[in-house]
Amino acid sequence: MKEFFAKRYRALGDMAQIFLDEVKMVFTDEGVIIFFLLVPLLYPLLYSWLYNNEHVEDVPAIVLDESKTSASRDFIRRCDAAADLKVVGYANDMEDAKKVMMKQGCRGIIVIPSTFSSDIARGKQTTVSLFVNMSGMMNYKALLMTLTDVSLEMGSEIQIQKLGSITTREDEISTHPIESQAVAMFNPRSGYGSYLLPAVLMLIIQQTLLLGIGMSAGTAREDNRYEDLVPMSRRYGGMYRIIFGKGFCYFLIYALMATYLTIVIPRLFHFVQLATLHDLVPILLPYVLACIFFGMTMSCLIRHRENVILVIIFTSVPILFLSGVSWPGASISGYWKGLSYLFPSTFGINAFVKMNSLGATLNDVRSEYYCLWAQVAVYFLLACLVYWWQIRMAHKHVLHNEKERERRKHASKFNIFYRH
Amino acid sequence: MLGAFFDIAKREFRNMISHPTLYAVFMIIVPVCVVFFFTDLMHEGLPEKLPVGIVDLDNSAMSRKLTRTLDAYQNTKVVARFPNVREARKAMQKMDIYGFLLIPKGTEAEAVAQRQPKVSLYYNASVLLAGSLIYKDMRAVTTLGGAAIGQAKLQALGFTPKQIQAFLQPIVIDTHMLSNAALNYNSYLSTTIIPVCLSLFIILITAFSIGIELKYNTAPEWMHRANNNIVLALLGKFVPQTIVFTLVMWFATYWMYFVNDFPYQCSPWFLFLLAFLVVIVSQGFGIFMFGLVPSLRMSMSVCALWGVLSFSISGFTFPVDAMDTELQMLSWLFPMRSYFQVYQINVLNGFPLYYTWSYFVAMLVFILLPILVLWHIKKALTKYIYIP
Incomplete structure (x- = not known):
């Protein structure tokens, strides 16, 4: 009995030592410092700065007014007055307008036909053409929306003139028998930052953790005489000791980082933030744990520390796409979806977006919640397996080496010519 | 001189073949997978249903x-x-x-x-x-x-x-979506995201393959083969990689524009030329980055952190014009910003090259950047020892 406790006590001591070793490594290895501390701290600031303006305003457009009447001028004025569009000039002909577009002076060309006001006066339908440079969807959307709005607004005014109804209310009803009201939920300004940032923030947690863990594993292997992941020391004799000792170190750092990324950054830059830290902890806890054990499992594949950078960087953007934020999750085919279940980020990003941007409760994201815990369990077991195997390998290498030395010693005793 | 060049080039080819897990995987297999991934993920063009x-x-x-x-x-x-x-x-x-x-x-x-x-x-x-x-x-x-x-x-x-x-409806808006009439998101995103990904890989592998010489202490032998001529050493090392990367990039180009039929309005030759340019621009940038921070790990870290930003600052999703003025100027420091501008002006819209001369100059600068740090790289290769 006493021995049992002594053994546990020693294991705890070993764990503490492994933890301290790892902490020391994190704060002395410059590669790990970069990815564990600098990137999570600075990258979100950088991204927030990039998308600070949230949406496009005053997209430049050039007007080719073939009508040159008060009606066409009215149309142009209304376009120019809208927030998203800015009329930067008037062209005499299409060639002129095209030249401005080639010079990147404008993103769109608005062509008002010569029959514009006569068509309206005669009760004929008139067509305004919009030529858009399709290199940027945001610009395209801004131009199209503005022109559509202006055409509808002017259109109903024209209808009202035509109708000659008795009351203005009757006018309204005849032009819009059914009124429709659009509500942009969860991101009222349709801001680009509010859309992309939550996903990027969660991805940063996973990718930097994987980088840091992978680098530390790579260093451990390179420092090891036999390129083993586990150093040959009595302390590193048990897999639970190693996993909990190292894991606790990463967990402490990332408890802070996750709070900073999910709470401080959105507040600093006024992104949509519906969840409090209290709401998010139940998701962040399994997410960080799943990432840590995932990283530990993957670290067995890492032979050299620099390869980690290659692997992580190569996978970052595809993983972001797999999470179903940029490309809608409903349109991702089955096999890619299956692949996406391997990464904690898929569930982490979705749960965070739903809670933080859409105001879902924990109950609403329970499928992600369970999946994350399932990943924690699976990757924990896999990490155990990996370390168990690695400890065995380390023992084997050392034993083999001992034997070899013995054999050589033995051989040299009998045959001095048979020395290698 | 030419003998030394071929000697180093042969050495590099041998290097690539003898370390397939490194070079074959990261130079060919992963990039090709990325090409398939994006084009297949968005094969609907526009999300349906x-x-x-x-x-x-x-x-x-x-x-x-x-x-x-x-x-x-x-x-x-x-x-x-x-x-x-x-x-x-x-x-x-x-x-x-x-x-x-x-x-x-x-x-x-x-x-x-x-x-x-x-x-x-x-x-x-x-x-x-x-x-x-x-x-x-x-x-x-x-x-x-x-x-x-x-x-x-x-x-x-x-x-x-x-x-x-x-x-x-008294006034109708007739929208002409120039060069992407179907509003195909696959062609809109893939044509930039794939080259940016590949360029990022090239930058990283370039920095990696110089740094690894330091790490395994093979730099002296490399320099010796080049008669201590750094230009020769770099050319000999990177021309074989240029060949491999260019082939991969050409495959991506072929896959995007000829198999998936993404729209382009330039001559097909220009597409392949641009792909080649992306390769050497990225290589120039990678060598330059290594020259700035001549250590394997640091140069790769810097390249990675810099490269990842290219996705945002090339401006294909959120336009650069809508970013802060400082960022608009900083965007010139990213090789892939120039690529995107050339792509959208010359390839997508088919406008004359005259309108993109400044971006070609920028690309040329990126290709020539290594000249600034040649002495630094040479010093690193001949004098430094690898510190893990």
């Missing part, structure tokens, strides 16, 4: 017609009917649906009695693409639904169909 819901409190012929019409639209699919707004909102928060249409009680009766009922469309704006597509379809359905009623009234008044059309 996005799930939406209906809150039909009216239960009338009209509300059912609206539902059916919405379901028939290409981008939306009505997957659920909810008894009230609360349930629908819950489903939105779980992202089971991206939007819903609320048809209040008495909509049909009020419309017929000319009391102007109000239909509300709710869409999730925090997922931009899905949200805007659903908005477009729902807006069209409600506008047309309203128009149908107006049409009935005007018909009763004895107007001809043409007159009715002109009355209901």
Whole structure:
């Protein structure tokens, strides 16, 4: 009995030592410092700065007014007055307008036909053409929306003139028998930052953790005489000791980082933030744990520390796409979806977006919640397996080496010519 | 001189073949996978049949017609009917649906009695693409639904169909989406995201393959083969890689523009030339970065951190014009910004090269950047020892 406790006590001591070793490594290895501390701290600031303006305003457009009447001028004025569009000039002909577009002076060309006001006066339908440079969807959307709005607004005014109804209310009803009201939920300004940032923030947690863990594993292997992941020391004799000792170190750092990324950054830059830290902890806890054990499992594949950078960087953007934020999750085919279940980020990003941007409760994201815990369990077991195997390998290498030395010693005793 | 060059080039080829896990995987297999990944993920072009819901409190012929019409639209699919707004909102928060249409009680009766009922469309704006597509379809359905009623009234008044059309919509906007008429998101995103990914790989591998010589202490032997001539050493090392990368890049180009038929308006030769340019620009940038921080790990870290930003600052999703002025200037420091501008001006829109000369100059600068740090690289290769 006493021995049992002594053994546990020693294991705890070993764990503490492994933890301290790892902490020391994190704060002395410059590669790990970069990815564990600098990137999570600075990258979100950088991204927030990039998308600070949230949406496009005053997209430049050039007007080719073939009508040159008060009606066409009215149309142009209304376009120019809208927030998203800015009329930067008037062209005499299409060639002129095209030249401005080639010079990147404008993103769109608005062509008002010569029959514009006569068509309206005669009760004929008139067509305004919009030529858009399709290199940027945001610009395209801004131009199209503005022109559509202006055409509808002017259109109903024209209808009202035509109708000659008795009351203005009757006018309204005849032009819009059914009124429709659009509500942009969860991101009222349709801001680009509010859309992309939550996903990027969660991805940063996973990718930097994987980088840091992978680098530390790579260093451990390179420092090891036999390129083993586990150093040959009595302390590193048990897999639970190693996993909990190292894991606790990463967990402490990332408890802070996750709070900073999910709470401080959105507040600093006024992104949509519906969840409090209290709401998010139940998701962040399994997410960080799943990432840590995932990283530990993957670290067995890492032979050299620099390869980690290659692997992580190569996978970052595809993983972001797999999470179903940029490309809608409903349109991702089955096999890619299956692949996406391997990464904690898929569930982490979705749960965070739903809670933080859409105001879902924990109950609403329970499928992600369970999946994350399932990943924690699976990757924990896999990490155990990996370390168990690695400890065995380390023992084997050392034993083999001992034997070899013995054999050589033995051989040299009998045959001095048979020395290698 | 030429002998030394071929000697080093041969050494590099041998290097690539003898370390397949490193070079074959990261130079060929992973890039090709990335090409397949993006083009296949977005093969629909525009997401189709996005799930939406209906809150039909009216239960009338009209509300059912609206539902059916919405379901028939290409981008939306009505997957659920909810008894009230609360349930629908819950489903939105779980992202089971991206939007819903609320048809209040008495909509049909009020419309017929000319009391102007109000239909509300709710869409999730925090997922931009899905949200805007659903908005477009729902807006069209409600506008047309309203128009149908107006049409009935005007018909009763004895107007001809043409007159009715002109009355209901006096001004039509005819949008000409230059060079991407189908609004294909696959061609819009893949044509930039894939080259940016590949360029990032090239930059990293370039820095990696110089640094690894330091790490394994093979740099002296390398320099010795080059007769201590750093230009020769670098050329000998990177020309074989240029060949491999160019082939991969050409495959990506072929796959995008000739298999997937993404639109382009330049000569096909220009596509391949641009692909080659991306390769050497990235290599120049990678060598330069290594020259700035001549250590394997640090140079790779810097390249990675710098390269990842290219996705944002090349401006293909969020336009650079809409970013802060400082960022607009900083965007010149990213090789892939120049690529994107050349792509969108010359390739996508087919405008003359004259309009992109400044970006070609920028690319040339990136290719020549290593000259600035040659002495530094040489010093690193001959004097430094690898510190892990």
